Each structure stands twice: as structure tokens, then as C-alpha cells.
Amino acid sequence: MFQTTDPAAAPTVTSDEGLKALKTLSLDDLIDKVAHNMVQFAISLAIAIFVFYVGKFIIRKLYNLVEAIMVKRNIDKSLTTFVLSLVRIVLYFILIVTVIGILGIETSSFLALFASAGVAIGMALSGTLQNFAGGVLILLLKPYRIGDYIEAQGYAGTVTEIEIFNTIICTADNKSIIIPNGGLSTGSINNYSRQALRRVDWTISISYGDNVEAARKAILDMLAQDSRILTGMDNNPGTTMEEKEAAEAAENAVAVPAEVKRTFWDKLFKRDAAHIAAREARKAARRNNRPRLVPTPVDRTPVVKLASLGASSVDLTVRAWVASADYWGVFFDFNERFYNELPAAAGISFPFPQMDVHVTHS
Secondary structure, eight states, X not given: OOOOOOTTTSOOOOHHHHXXXXXHSOHHHHHHHHHHHHHHHHHHHHHHHHHHHHHHHHHHHHHHHHHHHHXXXXXXXXXXXXXXXXXXXXXXXXXXXXXXXXXXXXXXXXXXXXXXXHHHHHHHTXXXXXXXXXXXXXXXXXXXXXXXXXXXXXXXXXXXXXXXXXXXXXXXXXXXXXXXXXXXXXSOOEETTSBSEEEEEEEEEEOTTSOHHHHHHHHHHHHXXXXXXXXXXXXXXXXXXXXXXXXXXXXXXXXXXXXXXXXXXXXXXXXXXXXXHHHHHHHXXXXXXSXXXXXXXXXXXXXXXXXXXXXXOEEEEEEEEEEGGGHHHHHHHHHHHHHHHHHHHHOOOOOOOOOOOOOOOO
């Protein structure tokens, strides 16, 4: 249908020579030539339109296929959106270049122009591209997720959105802070929600002469009355929030008999179920024999220690462990309880800076 000619063998025709050639043509030849070119262009246009719509159909199918795979594998929603957008842009760019080539437009010059424009835009938007790269790293490495309470770049709040260029957090006083991803991907991030447990610390100052043991007993009694305060030994202190959720799901799940999975080679060599079961048993034995790092148990029982002897007070440090979600509630509740109940329960007084002035008369 299409014929290619060697550019080196074809004679170069200038615009003046083309006009002279048209002048020598008769009216019938000119009409035939114009009609032939229009027919060729119409055929190319029809093919380009056909390829465009077929390409759109294929792109839509590939898009749905990639989306189904990522949803089935429970990939993070933010990463899924980014990958799908990238796939659609790349496929449509390839389709447009193909359609332009079918219409007879030189694609090499088009690609060179696009590359030059890309370099210029990249230099002008270097900071934006850094934020884009930071967004990709955040979506892949996941230092935080939507719903986590983080502190970064001088701001603290709950992550509400993770975009390609920015991360949006909502502060405790309901302000939306937009932080560029470039700084987040290279800076320090304090993720308060990553661990399942947090330690609450208080510093309580009592006066000199007060009974430290009585204050300690009163504080521990108050902590023991609150069900949010954890006690006892923790045999898995390194548990993160994700591991805790997975463990709870495993405990609540109903036991289902394991199905024997037949691989391609099992089907090819027609291996029976006994052979496959023996192979899976050997794999399980190897997994069980691997050395594992056993975490050291941690005592989560609340403690009260004498921290320092200040200029005008005896400072006690109180430490208790709670679930991360209960941190601020426990902290503020016990600030109030210590102030209201300790003087009556332990007979102590809270000191404050004061100065004694002695006046002498000469």
C-alpha cells in the first residue's frame, strides 16, 4: 500500500522548480495530480483516525488491566493513582506520535522539538521536579500514610492527602498545611502513629520536706485506676501499627485449609499432589529453621523516680505506657488529676519560685 523512496536517490526540488513544473502541466494533469494527492491524504487520514480510535480502545483496556492488578494486590491508593496517570500519559504520547507519522509528518523533528522543550522546561522547573521525585520516593518507601500524625519541616498534624508534588497535613487547630515533597523525602520526619504504643512522661515538683514515698504511692494508685495505662511485660516491644493490625486480623480470622498450588512446571511434568505436598513441607521446614531475632521483653509498668533536686523543689519523673491513640487524652487528664488529688492524697504541696527579703535596721 505504501512505497518508500531513497532520499539520496530522489532529486531535490525547490519551490521555484515546483512552480515551473506546475505551469507546464495541463489543466487535466493538474486536476489528476490534485485529486491523486487528496485521495492519498484521505486514505492516510482515514487510517490515522482508525488507528487513533483503536489505540484509545487498547489504552483503555490496558489502563483497566493495570488498575485491576494494583487493586487486587492492595497497593497504596496514592501510588495506584500516580502509576495509572503515568501509564495513561505515556501510552497517549506513543499513540499521538504514531498518528502523526501515519499522516506523513516527520516524527524525528517532532521528537527532537519535544526533547528540547522538555530540557528547557526541566531547567525552569527544577524545584518542581525535585518535589515530583520526592513524591515518588514517598509513595514507594511509605515513611508515612494517610491518617498518620507526623511532625516535619516545623509543622505537626495528621496527613490528609499525599499528592505527587505536595503532602497536605491538618494541624490540631484545623489548619491545612501544604508541604513540598522534596523536603519531606530528604529531611527528618517524626511519625507518631507508626508505633502502636507511646510513653507518656510527666515531671511533678514537690516541696522539700514532703514524703517522696507517699507521693510515689499516690501517683501509682491513680495510674492503676485508669484502664488506658498499660502494665506488665511486653514480649514484642518492636511491634508497629501495621504489625499490630495484621496480628489482630490473624487472631480474628477463621482457619481455612491451605490449598496446594500447582505451578507451571507441576502441570508440565504432571506432578501429583503428594509430590507437591512434600515440596511445600520441605519449604516450611527451612523457614522454621531460620534464625530469628527474638526481641527483649520490656516492662510497661508505670514508674515514679526522683529525677533531680532543684533550687526550690524536688522533681519527680512519672512514666507510663499507653496506646498511641490515647496519648493526649491520658496526658491532659492526669495533669489535672495530679494537681487536684495529690495534695489531699499524699499531703504534699507544689512549690513555686519565691524570694525571702530580710530588712535590717542600722
